[in-house]
Amino acid sequence: MNERDALRAIAADLPAAGDDAAVVDGTVITTDMLHERTDFPPGTTRYTAGWRAVGASLSDVAAMGAAARAAVAVYADEVFDPDELDAFVAGAVDVCEAVDAEYVGGDLDEHVEFTTATTAIGDVTDAGPVTRGGARPGDALCVTGEWGRSAAALRLFKKNSDEAVERANELFRFTPRVADGLALVGAATAMMDSSDGLARSCHQLAEASGVGIEVERDAVPVHPAVEELAEGSAERFELAAHFGEDFELLCAVPEAEVDAVEAACPSGLTRIGTVTEAPEEGAPRVLADGDPLPDRGFTHGDK
Amino acid sequence: MNERDALRAIAADLPAAGDDAAVVDGTVITTDMLHERTDFPPGTTRYTAGWRAVGASLSDVAAMGAAARAAVAVYADEVFDPDELDAFVAGAVDVCEAVDAEYVGGDLDEHVEFTTATTAIGDVTDAGPVTRGGARPGDALCVTGEWGRSAAALRLFKKNSDEAVERANELFRFTPRVADGLALVGAATAMMDSSDGLARSCHQLAEASGVGIEVERDAVPVHPAVEELAEGSAERFELAAHFGEDFELLCAVPEAEVDAVEAACPSGLTRIGTVTEAPEEGAPRVLADGDPLPDRGFTHGDK
Incomplete structure (x- = not known):
């Protein structure tokens, strides 16, 4: 079972999910996980990793046509290097600022490789969220x-x-x-x-x-x-x-x-x-x- | 640098974080990551893992004195076994229902070991969030x-x-x-x-x-x-x-x-x-x- 089939199976059970982000009472929420081995090529700075990982979740908020409000991240690594952690947080803060959102921290975890899980929330406008499902012939x-x-x-x-x-x-x-x-x-x-x-x-x-x-x-x-x-x-x-x-x-x-x-x-x-x-x-x-x-x-x- | 020192360093830079959960405009948000090797002993079912992982984030919402609204999770594993995934989602749905919240899905990711990152959001009441910092002698x-x-x-x-x-x-x-x-x-x-x-x-x-x-x-x-x-x-x-x-x-x-x-x-x-x-x-x-x-x-x- 590949990721798309599995996502489809989950979406079938969870009516609120299945688009770029879930919408609950006007709040959009979305989460992603990225790993050093698969997502951050050698040479990627921790500043770039923080920016890009949090940015990936903010992109899902954008895709719903929602205003980005805040983001959090879990930062997991084999050891906690304070400079790397600072750089990651700086990148996370800066990408949030670039879209008028606030980075509000998260959690640390020990892990076999540098891994980060990011979550962003946003607010749907009065015009409502935009889903994937409304395209019409002629658009x-x-x-x-x-x-x-x-x-x-x-x-x-x-x-x-x-x-x-x-x-x-x-x-x-x-x-x-x-x-x-x-x-x-x-x-x-x-x-x-x-x-x-x-x-x-x-x-x-x-x-x-x-x-x-x-x-x-x-x-x-x-x-x-x-x-x-x-x-x-x-x-x-x-x-x-x-x-x-x-x-x-x-x-x-x-x-x-x-x-x-x-x-x-x-x-x-x-x-x-x-x-x-x-x-x-x-x-x-x-x-x-x-x-x-x-x-x-x-x-x-x-x- | 251990986890607590690192968290303290991050909290110093991020005024909105540093408690069990961050509060942004009345919304509480918190995130955690759990791994098979360190957090789920052999014998832990995927149903229990889904319940417990999402429950850990809902517990942080509880600790702020907020009403739980919704949770999401990233589910990462070496292979996607549909039965295991279904069981995880069922546990996540059930723990959300136990606290009147809604499980709204999340994301899948390929990873070297079963790992899950969960995020919960909640709503602060009119009495405001309860932080760790207000205890007074005599309480x-x-x-x-x-x-x-x-x-x-x-x-x-x-x-x-x-x-x-x-x-x-x-x-x-x-x-x-x-x-x-x-x-x-x-x-x-x-x-x-x-x-x-x-x-x-x-x-x-x-x-x-x-x-x-x-x-x-x-x-x-x-x-x-x-x-x-x-x-x-x-x-x-x-x-x-x-x-x-x-x-x-x-x-x-x-x-x-x-x-x-x-x-x-x-x-x-x-x-x-x-x-x-x-x-x-x-x-x-x-x-x-x-x-x-x-x-x-x-x-x-x-x-």
């Missing part, structure tokens, strides 16, 4: 920001020079799209963050909404670091669409509202495709330039 | 429930018979003292839960409040399972006071209010000692029957 499919920054960071971490590692750390410290999420509330019919990659996120949003999706490959905004590191358009699209962990927003917006919402999104909003009628039984749900876009990306337990 | 020192159940459970797990393991699992599934915490709000001047054990908790509460504490050993309510498994009063007190992980509440209550509050606590409230003036420099802060009570209990990173 524009849009994304925030530029894609592939985590893929580019991974390549830079492997280069192992001081300069490359510093750039990789910068790329890893994404700004959670809370402000964009709030700008999209009321307009977006469906929204999610892209932690599993663009391709997989398109499949998830299409499935949750019971629709199809057509993506235009060349419309996907690719991060400049990917342009620089990847050779040719096929490799660029691979890194931008299938790598994952970019923490941008993917959303469906009625055509008539795209321009107004785009102007309100501080990270930019790019139209990359169209929501279509649900495909016939057996037909591909997501197309890119007319060809099936494989449901392939980053999933724990899928190896 | 009665009180505890909920009966002590030593986790110590007794550990001994039963080691016996390894089906019957002993079943009883151990039952003992591990404590009811978080949310109803008691709510009954104590407005009366208790200081409160905390006892995850590090009675002795250590007395030291923490006395230090946070800037007071001394005198405990009467025979007044500490010992769980019947401890009475049965331990030989002699010294061993009983050791298990009840120094083992930890009991998740009962320790609080200071003005003398005049003890009887009324006791009647309102569903788990019972027992007076076990008195809050005293702060000791002179170098003198012991916590006494048990006149002798220093060592600040000894369960602390990660303290080995």
Whole structure:
């Protein structure tokens, strides 16, 4: 059983869960766990780790169209190095400040490898949370920001020079799209963050909404670091669409509202495709330039 | 640097943290991480693990005198066994129901050993949160429930018979003292839960409040399972006071209010000692029957 099947099984039992975050009486809550071995390549500073781990949870708050309120983290390691812990907390505090939230501490734990579990809470606006399930045929499919920054960071971490590692750390410290999420509330019919990659996120949003999706490959905004590191358009699209962990927003917006919402999104909003009628039984749900876009990306337990 | 020193260092930087749970705009939030190797002895069912892990976070909500609202968990394991996952979720759902909260799911993660990170949120009442820092000389020192159940459970797990393991699992599934915490709000001047054990908790509460504490050993309510498994009063007190992980509440209550509050606590409230003036420099802060009570209990990173 892989992670997605297991999540589906849990979601079936828990009506409040199953989206990017759960909503309880107007409060959004979401939690994640990250490990040194799988999530923080050699060269990742503890400051970057604190920023990125807490940012991942804040990204889920953003994906619901909620205002971020606070975050906590469990910090587990073999030994407690005070400088590393301070750096982690500083990163956690700074990413919270970047989205007007408050980092309020957490817990420490002894563990076999550096592991962190982060939780963020947020407040739903009067327009309500935005789920993955409301996209309608004819909506524009849009994304925030530029894609592939985590893929580019991974390549830079492997280069192992001081300069490359510093750039990789910068790329890893994404700004959670809370402000964009709030700008999209009321307009977006469906929204999610892209932690599993663009391709997989398109499949998830299409499935949750019971629709199809057509993506235009060349419309996907690719991060400049990917342009620089990847050779040719096929490799660029691979890194931008299938790598994952970019923490941008993917959303469906009625055509008539795209321009107004785009102007309100501080990270930019790019139209990359169209929501279509649900495909016939057996037909591909997501197309890119007319060809099936494989449901392939980053999933724990899928190896 | 051990866990307590590290927590103190973090708390100094984060004014909102440092108690059993952080409080942000009236919402209490707290997070914990538990591991198979250190926290779930062989024989612990996944149902018990889900109950206990989520219960540990709900206990922190209780310790603030807040109403529990919801909990989430990250469930990490080497492989996802659907039956184990279902059992974990069932335990999490049931412990939430026991305190009128809602389990709203969480996340899955692949990891080298079964690990869970749980987070609970709650709502502060109009009487405000109860911190560890308000105990005053002359207050009665009180505890909920009966002590030593986790110590007794550990001994039963080691016996390894089906019957002993079943009883151990039952003992591990404590009811978080949310109803008691709510009954104590407005009366208790200081409160905390006892995850590090009675002795250590007395030291923490006395230090946070800037007071001394005198405990009467025979007044500490010992769980019947401890009475049965331990030989002699010294061993009983050791298990009840120094083992930890009991998740009962320790609080200071003005003398005049003890009887009324006791009647309102569903788990019972027992007076076990008195809050005293702060000791002179170098003198012991916590006494048990006149002798220093060592600040000894369960602390990660303290080995």
